[in-house]
Amino acid sequence: MxxxxxxxxxxxxxxxxxxxxxxxxxxxxxxxxxxxxxxxxxxxxxxxxxxxxxxxxxxxxxxxxxxxxxxxxxxxxxxxxxxxxxxxxxxxxxxxxxxxxxxxxxxxxxxxxxxxxxxxxxxxxxxxxxxxDVIPTDCLASQLKDKLPDATHLKLGFDSGSSMSPGTAKTSVEGLAQGGKIRENGKIIQVPLAFKTKTIDFGNGEKNAMTIPWGDVSTAYYSTGIPNIEVYIPISPKGAKKIKRLNAFKWLLGTKLVQNFLKKQAGKSRGPNEQQREKLKTYVWGEVRNDKGAWVTGHFETANGYxxxxxxxxxxxxxxxxxxxxxxxxxxxxxxxxxxxxxxxxxxxxxxxxx
Missing domain, CATH: 3.40.50.720 (NAD(P)-binding Rossmann-like Domain)
Structure with missing residues (x-):
């Protein structure tokens, strides 16, 4: 230093x-x-x-x-x-x-x-x-582990109505071609987009949600040692079906031509302004379970992602x-x-x- x-x-x-x-x-x-x-x-x-x-x-x-x-x-x-x-x-x-x-x-x-x-x-x-990415979910994962030290399964999720900055949008475009990811028995594995859906109350009422390849699939393992990890965001059942259909075109989404086109579109997106950021709260949720069926959930509100x-x-x-x-x-x-x-x-x- x-x-x-x-x-x-x-x-x-x-x-x-x-x-x-x-x-x-x-x-x-x-x-x-x-x-x-x-x-x-x-x-x-x-x-x-x-x-x-x-x-x-x-x-x-x-x-x-x-x-x-x-x-x-x-x-x-x-x-x-x-x-x-x-x-x-x-x-x-x-x-x-x-x-x-x-x-x-x-x-x-x-x-x-x-x-x-x-x-x-x-x-x-x-x-x-x-x-x-990933302070709120990482802190929640760690606190849930403290409450159930022998947890074997961790689910995390968040509900944020925020628009994306150009940089975030471009990164999301790259991710489309790589499909979904979860952690299973300590290993990160590739799964289809919208691999699993689940009804979750993030703290603002029950919503349909789907798995996404969020950073905690990696980080929460190093923070908690829990070997099975999934991360969810809310999406309508119709929206989840549309995303599932994209799995058939994953090879196409990865081509340079499509990636360049989508990134150009992404570059036109604008992150939220100050007033929008102040209004947009984010809801964060998590759940741990152990092999005996014991469970703990946690949820809280936090500021807009940006x-x-x-x-x-x-x-x-x-x-x-x-x-x-x-x-x-x-x-x-x-x-x-x-x-x-x-x-x-x-x-x-x-x-x-x-x-």
Whole structure:
């Protein structure tokens, strides 16, 4: 850890979520270095906010590491992380910089865990998913495990009416071709899209829901050790049927032509504005069961996903600046604690059943 200047870098500061994180970091009295690949946009945000800027791409680990040599913590916001996380993680290990990002991609969480030994050796923290993916669900999973220590099955889910930012939409397009994912007997397995459906009360009435390949399929295992994990979001039965039909066209969804077209469309999407974000609450739900049939459920309300992402990313960066932490690969609940989400503005009390 750098003892001289404890500098934070926000890489991808010119994106929708990157800008929100920059604004919140400034509110918290931090002076982040804004960075990214787009020279004009990065320079523009730096001038607007009166912050130092660095412009570099992620093609060479050596070059990235040189740009991180004086940085204590990086908040990596430039997706798709399936392409950008590896060079940034490797550069962070090289430059002894703590790595955080706002991904929700299973492949990136697994990648982070694969660097555990190298990160320990370098005294560096690798903690992907310090935003809405996956702080709320990760904290809930960990608390449910505390309540039922011999749990063998974990189901998580959330209900969020939010529109997507261009970056999130593009990542979702990539995911379509890869199908669904769940964890079974400790292993992540590929399943069809909308593999399972279930009626769930997320805290706002019962809704039909389907499985999605959310980040907790990876992270909740490292946080809890529970070997069987599924994640759900609400969808109408009609909507679930439509998505199931896509399974027949999965090969087509993965072709370059279709991917490029869908990503172009995704680039036109706009994340919610401030008023929309304030109105849009998110409902988070989870359930654990053991082999004897005992169960515990929990649910709570939290802020809109984008609000929670900038709150969480800055809170984790502050934690890393304030504490000497031994290196390694972490999930948010393991790095900070499983009450982290409850300290973020907009989060209500977690209700457990049985009490």
């Amino acid at each position: 750098h003892s001289q200047d404890k500098l934070i870098m926000i890489y991808g500061a010119n994106g929708y979520t990157g800008r929100l994180i920059v604004d919140h970091a400034l509110e918290k009295g931090l002076k982040p270095i804004v960075a990214g690949r787009n020279k004009e946009q990065v320079k523009q945000i730096a001038e607007e906010k009166g912050l130092p800027a660095r412009v570099f791409d992620l093609d060479s680990v050596e070059q990235v590491a040189n740009n991180l040599n004086d940085i204590a913590v990086v908040i990596h916001c430039a997706g798709p992380f399936s392409a950008t996380a590896k060079p940034m993680m490797e550069a962070c290990i090289k430059s002894k910089t703590h790595y955080t990002d706002i991904t929700g991609e299973i492949v990136v969480f697994e990648l982070g865990q694969s660097y555990d030994a190298q990160a320990k050796e370098a005294g560096v923290v690798i903690c992907p998913g310090v935003g809405f 609000e929670l992402t900038y709150l969480g990313a800055v809170a984790v960066a502050e934690h890393l600046l304030a504490n000497e932490i031994e290196g390694g690969a972490f999930t948010p609940s393991k790095l900070v604690d499983n009450k982290l989400v409850e300290r973020l503005p907009g989060t209500g009390e977690i209700h457990f059943k049985p009490e």
